[in-house]
Amino acid sequence: MYLADSRTTPDAPGTAGRAQRAGRRAAAVVPGTVLALGTVSLITDVSSEMVTAVLPLYLVTGLRLSPLGFGLLDGVYNGASALVRLVGGRLSDRRGGSHKAVATVGYGLSAVCKPLLLLVHSLPLIGAVLAADRTGKGLRTAPRDALISLASEPAGRGRAFGAHRAMDTAGALLGPLVAFLILRAAADGYDAVFTVSGCVAALGVLVLLLFVPGHHGGPRRTDAPTSRHETHVRGLLRRPEVRRLTACAVLLGLTTVSDSFLYLTLQRRLHLSESWFPLLPLGTAAAFLLLALPLGAVADRVGRRRLFLCGHLALLGAYGVLIVPAGGTPALACLVLVLHGSFYAATDGVLAAATADAVPEAVRGSGLAVVQTGQATARFVCSIAFGAAWTAWGDRTALGAAAAGLAVCAAASVPLLRPAAPHTTQEDAR
Amino acid sequence: MARLSRRNRLLVLVAAVLLLSGLATAATLHAAGRAAEKDRAQAGGPPVRSGTVTLDAPGRSVFRNMAWGPHRDEITSVSTADLGGPRTASGIRCLRFHTAAGTGICLQAVHGRLRDTYRAAVLDSHLRELRHYDLAGVPTRARVSPDGRSVAWTVFVSGDSYAGTAFSTRTSVLDTRTWTLDRDLEAYRFFLDDRLHRASDLNVWGVTFADANRFYATVATGGKTYLVGGDREARTLHALHTNVECPSLSPDGTRIAYKKRVQGASSDAPWRLYVLDLRTLRESATAERRNVDDQAVWRDGHTLVYSLPGDYGSDLWTVPADGSGKPALALKAALAPAFTGRS
Numbered sequence: 001m002y003l004a005d006s007r008t009t010p011d012a013p014g015t016a017g018r019a020q021r022a023g024r025r026a027a028a029v030v031p032g033t034v035l036a037l038g039t040v041s042l043i044t045d046v047s048s049e050m051v052t053a054v055l056p057l058y059l060v061t062g063l064r065l066s067p068l069g070f071g072l073l074d075g076v077y078n079g080a081s082a083l084v085r086l087v088g089g090r091l092s093d094r095r096g097g098s099h100k101a102v103a104t105v106g107y108g109l110s111a112v113c114k115p116l117l118l119l120v121h122s123l124p125l126i127g128a129v130l131a132a133d134r135t136g137k138g139l140r141t142a143p144r145d146a147l148i149s150l151a152s153e154p155a156g157r158g159r160a161f162g163a164h165r166a167m168d169t170a171g172a173l174l175g176p177l178v179a180f181l182i183l184r185a186a187a188d189g190y191d192a193v194f195t196v197s198g199c200v201a202a203l204g205v206l207v208l209l210l211f212v213p214g215h216h217g218g219p220r221r222t223d224a225p226t227s228r229h230e231t232h233v234r235g236l237l238r239r240p241e242v243r244r245l246t247a248c249a250v251l252l253g254l255t256t257v258s259d260s261f262l263y264l265t266l267q268r269r270l271h272l273s274e275s276w277f278p279l280l281p282l283g284t285a286a287a288f289l290l291l292a293l294p295l296g297a298v299a300d301r302v303g304r305r306r307l308f309l310c311g312h313l314a315l316l317g318a319y320g321v322l323i324v325p326a327g328g329t330p331a332l333a334c335l336v337l338v339l340h341g342s343f344y345a346a347t348d349g350v351l352a353a354a355t356a357d358a359v360p361e362a363v364r365g366s367g368l369a370v371v372q373t374g375q376a377t378a379r380f381v382c383s384i385a386f387g388a389a390w391t392a393w394g395d396r397t398a399l400g401a402a403a404a405g406l407a408v409c410a411a412a413s414v415p416l417l418r419p420a421a422p423h424t425t426q427e428d429a430r
Numbered sequence: 431m432a433r434l435s436r437r438n439r440l441l442v443l444v445a446a447v448l449l450l451s452g453l454a455t456a457a458t459l460h461a462a463g464r465a466a467e468k469d470r471a472q473a474g475g476p477p478v479r480s481g482t483v484t485l486d487a488p489g490r491s492v493f494r495n496m497a498w499g500p501h502r503d504e505i506t507s508v509s510t511a512d513l514g515g516p517r518t519a520s521g522i523r524c525l526r527f528h529t530a531a532g533t534g535i536c537l538q539a540v541h542g543r544l545r546d547t548y549r550a551a552v553l554d555s556h557l558r559e560l561r562h563y564d565l566a567g568v569p570t571r572a573r574v575s576p577d578g579r580s581v582a583w584t585v586f587v588s589g590d591s592y593a594g595t596a597f598s599t600r601t602s603v604l605d606t607r608t609w610t611l612d613r614d615l616e617a618y619r620f621f622l623d624d625r626l627h628r629a630s631d632l633n634v635w636g637v638t639f640a641d642a643n644r645f646y647a648t649v650a651t652g653g654k655t656y657l658v659g660g661d662r663e664a665r666t667l668h669a670l671h672t673n674v675e676c677p678s679l680s681p682d683g684t685r686i687a688y689k690k691r692v693q694g695a696s697s698d699a700p701w702r703l704y705v706l707d708l709r710t711l712r713e714s715a716t717a718e719r720r721n722v723d724d725q726a727v728w729r730d731g732h733t734l735v736y737s738l739p740g741d742y743g744s745d746l747w748t749v750p751a752d753g754s755g756k757p758a759l760a761l762k763a764a765l766a767p768a769f770t771g772r773s
Contacts, residue, residue, distance in 0.1 A: 188465060189458065196458065203450055206442070273564055275564035278545075
C-alpha cells in the first residue's frame with residue numbers, strides 16, 4: 001500500500017533555481033498523490049476486471065442466458081461514454097477544481113454497480129448495470145488525469161503518468177486471477193466474485209477519499225491567467241497547442257486498429273491455436289505494465305509529443321510483422337504483443353502528459369477530456385471502417401490499408417507535433 | 431476527510447480493510463459451502479451409481495447428470511423405457527454432450543493452475559478419448575451426425591476485447607474419419623437470397639446434421655437470424671428461412687424443431703419451441719408455452735426433448751412435435767440428452 005502525504009510535496013517554488021531543483025527531484029520520484037491515485041486505479045481495476053473475466057461464464061453457465069446481441073449495445077455505450085467523459089472533465093474544472101469530487105462520484109458509481117449485479121438476473125438489467133459502471137468510468141477518467149497532472153512537476157509528468165498507468169495495468173492483470181481463485185474455492189460462486197469485487201471497489205473509493213488531497217497541494221504552474229471564455233470546449237480548441245494535439249490524436253486514432261481486431265488478425269495470420277487466444281490481451285498488458293514507467297521517463301527527456309509519435313511507429317511495426325508472410329512462430333506473436341504493449345506504454349499516459357503541458361490549470365479536466373474523447377471517437381470510427389475493410393478485402397489487405405493510413409497520418413503529425421514557437425514554456429520545448 | 435491526521439486516516443483504512451476483507455471472506459466461504467453441498471447426494475434425488483456407460487447399447491438415454499452428489503456433471507445413462515430408474519454414471523464430466531452411432535462429443539472444462547480452459551473431446555463408444563481440441567470459449571452446443579462421422583460444436587467467445595461486452599459465437603465442424611477440422615464456419619461462403627453475402631458481423635451456431643456432409647445451422651447477421659443449409663465439402667451456407675435458432679432435424683429429415691423469437695414476449699424470455707416443415711416452410715407451435723432456450727432433441731419421429739430450468743439447474747421435458755398434447759417432465763436434473771439405438 002502506497003501512502004500519499006500532500007504536505008511532503010514541495011510548495012510553490014519561489015525562484016528559478018528552486019524550481020529547477022524541485023523539477024529534477026519530481027522527475028526522479030513519483031509524487032505521493034500520484035502513487036495514491038495509482039493505488040486507487042490498481043484496486044479499482046482488480047475489482048472491475050474480476051467481473052469482466054467471469055461475466056461470459058456467468059451469463060452462459062450461471063444464468064443460462066444467450067449473450068449474443070450483447071455487443072449490439074456496445075456502439076451506444078461508446079457514444080454515451082464519450083459524452084459522459086466530456087461532462088466529467090467539464091464538471092471537474094468548476095469552482096477552481098472539483099476534480100476529486102467528480103472522480104469520487106465516478107469511482108463510487110462503479111463501486112455501487114458491483115453488488116447490484118447480485119440483484120439483477122436478466123440481460124436488459126445486466127446491460128443497464130454495466131452501462132452505469134461505464135458511466136462511472138467515463139466520469140472519473142479526465143478528473144483523475146487532471147489530479148495526476150496537477151500533483152506532479154511539469155518536468156516529471158511523463159514518469160508520473162507512466163507510474164499511474166503501470167499500476168492501473170497491474171490491477172487489470174490481477175483481477176482475473178483473483179476471480180479465478182474465488183471460483184476455484186467455490187464452484188459457481190459468481191455471487192462471491194461480485195461481493196468481493198464490490199468490497200475491493202469500496203476500498204478503492206476509500207483510498208481516494210483518504211489519501212488524495214482535494215485541493216491539490218502540489219506545485220503551482222506559472223500559466224498565464226485564463227480568460228473566462230477559454231473554460232469552454234470551444235475556447236479550449238481555440239488554443240493552437242490544444243487544437244494541434246487533438247488533431248494528431250484524432251488522426252492517429254483513425255488508423256489505430258482496435259485490440260480485438262488486432263488479436264483476431266494475429267491469431268489468423270500466425271495460425272495460433274485457439275487456446276492462445278484469451279492470453280493475447282495478457283501479453284499486451286504485461287508489456288504495457290513493464291514499459292509504462294520507463295517510457296514515461298523517456299518521454300520527459302526526449303519530449304512527450306515525440307515519444308507519442310514513436311509509439312505509433314511501434315504499432316506500425318506490429319502491423320508490419322502481421323502483413324509480411326513469415327509463417328507462424330510463437331516468437332513472432334510475442335514480438336507483435338511487445339510492440340503493441342510498447343505502443344500503449346508510449347502513447348496512453350504520454351498523451352495525457354502532453355495534454356497537460358498544453359492546457360492551463362483552470363481547464364485541465366476539460367482539456368484532457370477533449371483530447372481523449374477525440375482519440376477514442378476516432379478509434380471507434382476506425383474499428384467500424386476496419387470491420388468493413390476486413391469483410392470486403394480480407395484481413396491482410398485491410399491491415400495493409402491500416403498500415404498505409406497510419407504511415408501517412410504519422411507523417412502528417414510530424415509538423416503538427418513540433419512545439420509552437422510563441423508562448424512555449426520550458427517543458428513544452430523539451 | 432482532509433482534516434483527519436495521517437494516523438487517523440491510517441486507522442480508518444485499517445478498520446475498513448478488516449471490515450471489507452471480513453465481508454469478502456464470508457461471501458467466499460458461503461459460496462464454497464454451497465458448492466460443497468452440491469457434492470453430497472440429496473434425499474429423494476434420482477439414484478446414481480458408478481458403472482460402465484457405452485454409447486452403442488440400444489435403448490439407453492445418455493445425458494449430463496445434474497443431480498447433486500459425487501456424480502454431478504458426469505455422462506450418465508438410464509434406460510429409455512424407465513427414465514426415472516437408476517442412473518449409471520461414467521466418471522466423465524462434460525458441460526455439453528451428444529452422441530450418435532457410437533461416436534460421442536464431450537465439451538469439457540479443464541481446470542488449470544491459473545485459469546480454466548475448455549476442450550472438445552471426441553469419444554468412441556466406450557467413452558475413450560480419440561482426440562481432443564482446445565476451445566476458444568465457453569461451450570454451448572454439440573452435435574454428432576446420424577452416422578457418427580461428423581461432429582460440430584459451438585462456443586461463446588468474449589476474450590477478444592479488453593473489458594468489452596461484445597460476445598460472438600464460434601462454430602467448428604470436424605470429420606472424425608479424416609480428422610479435418612473447419613475451425614470457424616464463418617469462413618464458409620454465406621448465400622442470402624441466393625446471392626453471396628459478406629458481413630463482418632456474421633455468427634454461426636447450433637449445427638444439426640442431415641448426414642456426414644450436409645447440415646443445418648443458425649446464422650445471425652444484421653440483427654436477424656436465418657436457418658441455413660450447410661455443405662461441408664462445398665463450404666457453403668444457404669439461407670432457407672428467417673427467425674430460426676438452434677435447429678434440430680427430425681430423424682426422417684423432413685422437419686426442423688427450433689426456438690423461435692416470438693413477438694410480444696419479454697426480451698428476457700423471447701423463445702418458444704416451434705417446428706418447421708422443410709418442404710412447405712410452414713411453422714407450427716408446440717404445446718410448450720414456456721420460454722425454451724435449448725437445442726431440442728428428437729427422441730423419435732414425433733417427440734421433442736428439451737431442457738428447462740429446474741431445481742438442479744436443468745430438467746428435461748418432452749412435448750409432441752405436431753403441436754398436440756401437453757409438455758411432460760421426462761428426467762429431473764439432466765441436460766444434453768441423446769438416445770442410443772435409434773434406427
